[in-house]
Amino acid sequence: xxxxxxxxxxxxxxxxxxxxxxxxxxxxxxxxxxxxxxxxxxxxxxxxxxxxxxxxxxxxxxxxxxxxxxxxxxxxxxxxxxxxxxxxxxxxxxxxxxxxxxxxxxxxxxxxxxxxxxxxxxxxxxxxxxxxxxxxxxxxxxxxxxxxxxxxxxxxxxxxxxxxxxxxxxxxxxxxxxxxxxxxxxxxxxxxxxxxxxxxxxxxxxxxxxxxxxxxxxxxxxxxxxxxxxxxxxxxxxxxxxxxxxxxxxxxxxxxxxxxxxxxxxxxxxxxxxxxxxxxxxxxxxxxxxxxxxxxxxxxxxxxxxxxxxxxxxxxxxxxxxxxxxxxxxxxxxxxxxxxxxxxxxxxxxxxxxxxxxxxxxxxxxxxxxxxxxxxxxxxxxxx
Numbered sequence: 001x002x003x004x005x006x007x008x009x010x011x012x013x014x015x016x017x018x019x020x021x022x023x024x025x026x027x028x029x030x031x032x033x034x035x036x037x038x039x040x041x042x043x044x045x046x047x048x049x050x051x052x053x054x055x056x057x058x059x060x061x062x063x064x065x066x067x068x069x070x071x072x073x074x075x076x077x078x079x080x081x082x083x084x085x086x087x088x089x090x091x092x093x094x095x096x097x098x099x100x101x102x103x104x105x106x107x108x109x110x111x112x113x114x115x116x117x118x119x120x121x122x123x124x125x126x127x128x129x130x131x132x133x134x135x136x137x138x139x140x141x142x143x144x145x146x147x148x149x150x151x152x153x154x155x156x157x158x159x160x161x162x163x164x165x166x167x168x169x170x171x172x173x174x175x176x177x178x179x180x181x182x183x184x185x186x187x188x189x190x191x192x193x194x195x196x197x198x199x200x201x202x203x204x205x206x207x208x209x210x211x212x213x214x215x216x217x218x219x220x221x222x223x224x225x226x227x228x229x230x231x232x233x234x235x236x237x238x239x240x241x242x243x244x245x246x247x248x249x250x251x252x253x254x255x256x257x258x259x260x261x262x263x264x265x266x267x268x269x270x271x272x273x274x275x276x277x278x279x280x281x282x283x284x285x286x287x288x289x290x291x292x293x294x295x296x297x298x299x300x301x302x303x304x305x306x307x308x309x310x311x312x313x314x315x316x317x318x319x320x321x322x323x324x325x326x327x328x329x330x331x332x333x334x335x336x337x338x339x340x341x342x343x344x345x346x347x348x349x350x351x352x353x354x355x356x357x358x359x360x361x362x363x364x365x366x367x368x369x370x371x372x373x374x375x376x377x378x379x380x381x382x383x384x
Contacts, residue, residue: 054217055157055171060110061142061219062211064161064168065094065117065131067102075102079160079210080131081219083252085141089265092131093252094209095224095243096122099129109136110169121255121271125384126194127224127243128251128273130259142211145218147244148347150197152176158201158223158242160210167206174201180343181241183225195343196241197221203240212242222248250350275382276349278360282310285341286330297328298368306332306363307342325362325375333361352379 061082067075078098084091092107099105105117115133122129157173178198197212203226212221221242228236251273259271286306289299297308309329331339334348335358352358356379363370 054213054215057140058142058157058211058213058217058219059159059169059171060138060140062110062159062169063092063136063139064108064165065092065098065209066106066108066165067099068104068106069101070103072104077161077163077165077206078208079206079223080107081142081209081211081222082136082139083142083144083219083249084256085135088135089132090135090139090141091120091252091256092117092133093222093248094129094131095222096124096127096129098209099131100124105131107131107133108165108168109139111138113137113139118267119270120259120261120267121273123251123255123273126247126251126273128222128248128255130252130255130271132267142219143217144245144249145214145216145220147197147220147246150176150179150214150220150244152179155215156199156201156212156220157215158199158203158207158210158212160203160207160223162204162206164206170207172202174199177239180341182343183241194224194243195247195346196225196243199223199240199242200238201240212245220245246347247350274354275384276352276354276379277382278349278358278377279380280309283307283331283342283345284310285343287341297365298370299330300370303330303332303363303370305338305340306330307339307345325364325373328365330363330370331360332363333359335359349379354379354381 063080063082065078065080067078069075078094080092080094080098082090083093099119099122105119106114107117108114113136115136117131117133120130120132154176155173156176157171159169159171161168162170176197177200181196181198183194183196199212203223207223210223211219212223214220221244223240223242225241227239227241254273255271257271258274259267260269262268284307286299286308287304289308307330309325309331310327331345333339334345337348339345357376358379360375360377362373362375364373
């Protein structure tokens, strides 16, 4: 089944680029047998105050992003999150589709301060863009969380700008419904894909680029997509996706660090997100391979984790080529770390600098059986 994607910015596609939602805080309702009603009320009030403080601090890091075309006409509305403050500037992380085709960008803070922003750089495949703005008074820098620690069922909340500027900093709450959802917006190769956190939060067009927080007010994702239909008669509700902050923060930092900015703040060259690669065009999580496919490939039943190699690209001197590690080989270890699935391997590779030598333990297919080999290969620049 082909899933279509709609952007939560401006107009709709069919799996929409998403937005904001807020989860309930977890309260400790355990009461000592000698507690009085007054003590219980005081304790619950304290937890409620903490909840409110977390939300108040979080929302001060979220802004609205208004996109105008080259003629100065309104083009669309999205959201953004302040992730860095340096000198007289602050930097926002948002989705690329929020700034795509725009010429001028107006940023509106939680307390209605308005400033113009400059796009420092972007990556369309990761759907990440960085905007620089003059430092806003009374605005917070988001506390960056660890999206690798997110678990299914965890309570979360989102903040964004659905529909119209009058609804800025709308807060919704819900739970994490699933992890490592694969989004194939731009192509089928792994490096053209994104991996997302599935949510049951209410999100709408305009929420793209908005923040997903955990119950501690830590930024764990950027709300981006909403599944609305399969392109046919099937319609879906409550299937919303946020891009993990681990992926987005890595992209944003590389974009920012590669931008060339003069001493007076003038942007001389946009930043880019140069991705690392093993030189493998595509591979699949072994756990996603059906029983019939496993039998066809003669994969040992004892091998349950790893990734199945499909295509290798790059120069002929690539050790994966020269060692004939081709299709149907299985990568089971990366620099001593056991490989669980392609999402984990993608993260390991992306966090390795281009030019670094890495050691791979591979089950190499030879005469319809598998042999364990160890190969040292160099991380190359992704073609995507």
